[in-house]
Amino acid sequence: MCIEIKHKCVGGHQSAQFSNLDNLLPAAVIDKVYCPQCVEKPEFNGATMLADNGWVIEYDMELAVYLLGKHGIEKEAVTPEFIFDNRYSTWQGMSPTDMEESIRERQDIIALAKVDKAKYFATMKSWSIDRMKAFTEAGWRKAQAA
C-alpha cells in the first residue's frame, strides 16, 4: 500500500504528488521540491537532488541511507537516481501533477460514457496512449524507460 504524499514546491506554486514504494521511506525523505516556476533554486547537487523536466527533488539522503540500510541496501548504492528509479520515492504517475490532471481529464471522458458507450471506450483508449506519448516526448524521466 502506498499512501498519498503531497509536497508543495518551495515557492508555493504547485504541489507534487509522490508515491513511496511500500512506504519504506516516509514522506520526510523528500526534503524540498522545486517546480519550474521556483526562482530561488539552489545550485544543483547531484548527491542529494534529482532533476526531472524542470522540477528538482531534494532528498534527505541521510534518512534514505539509514532506512534503506535497514533493508540491506548498501550506503554506496543509495543515490537520488536510485531512490527515484526504484520507486522508493518517486512521482505518483509520470509527473508531479499527473494524478491530479489525469483525474480531471478522466472525468470529462467518463461523462461521455453516459451518452455514447462505444465512443467512450475509443476515447479512453486513445486518451491514455496519447497521454503516455506526451509524457515521453516532454522528457519525463519515468516515461523514458517504457
Ligand SMILES: [Zn+2]
Ligand atoms: Zn514552485
